[in-house]
Amino acid sequence: MKRRLVIGNWKLNGRLAANLSLLDAIRNGLSRIATGTQLAVCVPHVYIPQARAVLNGSAVAWGGQDVSAFGEGAYTGEVGAGMLVDLGCGYVLIGHSERRTLFGERDADVAVKVKRALSAGLVPVVCVGESLAERESGSMADVVLRQLNAVIEHCGVGAVGRFVVAYEPVWAIGTGLTASPAQAQEVHALIRARLAEVGGPVASRVPILYGGSVKPESAARLFAEQDVDGGLIGGASLNASDFLAICAA
Numbered sequence: 001m002k003r004r005l006v007i008g009n010w011k012l013n014g015r016l017a018a019n020l021s022l023l024d025a026i027r028n029g030l031s032r033i034a035t036g037t038q039l040a041v042c043v044p045h046v047y048i049p050q051a052r053a054v055l056n057g058s059a060v061a062w063g064g065q066d067v068s069a070f071g072e073g074a075y076t077g078e079v080g081a082g083m084l085v086d087l088g089c090g091y092v093l094i095g096h097s098e099r100r101t102l103f104g105e106r107d108a109d110v111a112v113k114v115k116r117a118l119s120a121g122l123v124p125v126v127c128v129g130e131s132l133a134e135r136e137s138g139s140m141a142d143v144v145l146r147q148l149n150a151v152i153e154h155c156g157v158g159a160v161g162r163f164v165v166a167y168e169p170v171w172a173i174g175t176g177l178t179a180s181p182a183q184a185q186e187v188h189a190l191i192r193a194r195l196a197e198v199g200g201p202v203a204s205r206v207p208i209l210y211g212g213s214v215k216p217e218s219a220a221r222l223f224a225e226q227d228v229d230g231g232l233i234g235g236a237s238l239n240a241s242d243f244l245a246i247c248a249a
């Protein structure tokens with residue numbers, strides 16, 4: 001059976017009161033979701049204790065949206081992988097396109113963060129994806145594989161099977177433009193083939209998530225594709241009924 005995973009990415013959204021109703025509604029709506037589908041929410045760091053308080057003991061995991069490339073020490077403002085583990089995080093998003101484009105994260109930074117997360121015992125969600133210009137110039141595959149290879153080279157072949165990949169075409173994030181199921185499948189198959197080339201059979205069990213304007217209306221068709229194992233959901237994860245409908249799909 002395919003391993004299914006849907007992760008909500010709250011980004012820079014949420015306040016205590018709104019979070020509480022959202023988390024409560026997700027927890028209470030779980031009976032609609034097929035067993036075998038893992039759910040998680042990646043919330044702003046300061047709200048991780050709140051997510052833990054509400055979700056502890058439920059089938060929903062929680063995690064952060066970034067992690068420091070450093071272990072510990074004089075790095076003001078940073079949050080380390082061990083700290084996320086202390087708060088019960090299962091997952092951490094790494095290399096989201098917003099981190100890459102707005103905060104200057106390079107492939108090498110992403111790779112170092114993934115290694116930190118793995119050593120601490122977190123499951124990194126490695127985000128990859130091309131911009132519209134890159135797609136239009138025909139370099140989509142080069143970009144996605146370059147981003148993935150940087151992680152494999154730094155973390156080693158043994159890391160394959162210990163991280164999740166999220167394919168998020170930059171042109172589809174928050175734009176309302178979703179990749180077609182065939183477009184998503186094409187890139188997911190490319191990612192799977194690369195993972196298999198270096199990691200062998202374990203590649204078939206690596207969840208490869210699609211992200212970019214996934215909505216309840218588009219989720220089922222995307223998730224029906226052979227190599228699409230679930231989704232990384234931004235905007236729609238802020239609404240409990242939309243998020244649950246996507247998870248049910």
Ligand code: PGA
Nearest residue numbers: 173174212213233234235
């Ligand atoms: P979106 O965001 O669903 O709002 O497009 C996805 C993401 O950035 O993870």
